[in-house]
Amino acid sequence: MKPALTALLLLVACASAGPRPAAEESSSDRANARAEEQRAEELERTLSALSAAEVPPDCPRVCGLVEQICELSQRICAISGRHRDDPDLATRCAAGEQRCRRSRDRVPPTCSCQDR
């Protein structure tokens, strides 16, 4: 998938490169430019279609990682709870919880992890 996208991006970039100065333009140049524009549009449409059809996420793996991240966050915060006077642990707990929330937010709608 990635090489295909890269190749398409390069083709789009080349196909949509800027025109030469007007003085150098001939009718065949203009025809070529129009053809290139059409080609660029086609490639952009293909690129959009490819992007929309990206590899579906591996939901069990995604959910497992999110669960792991949140479980680790709970462990950090449990330690912080036992040492309420330790600001460093409190900071780590807050950062861990943030990571957990961020990870849950990143779960694609196509994956239905438990505890979301």
Add this chain to the structure above:
Amino acid sequence: MRTALVLVFLGACLGCNSGATRWIGEARGAHAEADALERSGDLGRAADLLQELVSRPVPTGVAPQDARAVLQDTYARLANLGLKRGKPIDALQSADAGLQLGEAQDVFASSLRAFRGRALEALGRDAEAAREYEAAQAIAEALLSEALVDGGVR
């Protein structure tokens, strides 16, 4: 389950390299036997069996990253067994031995860091444990990013 997948995959990759294939086969056998021993409640023998596996020399035909994967997976399991047996010092030693083989942004390093944290916590070394959990979490978050980008397995 993960161990079995790792070993089957490596076995397939190694093909006809007899020493390497034999080592992978022995590792797979040791893990299967340890599974059975764990199910029967004999955690001590399961640990002994896996300890014997990591003590064996790795044949020369095994690629370093494959050897690291098998050994780190086994050390993580040993660390878990140490915790289950109420032996956090053993668990810590196993996690340390696994991490000494090198670290990458992969499930093995994340798992070893998490077990190291649990061993430290059991030993009352809470601040160090929190740091290990945080390190494990950072790796897991990076793996999540990878999984979301390409759906790939690492």
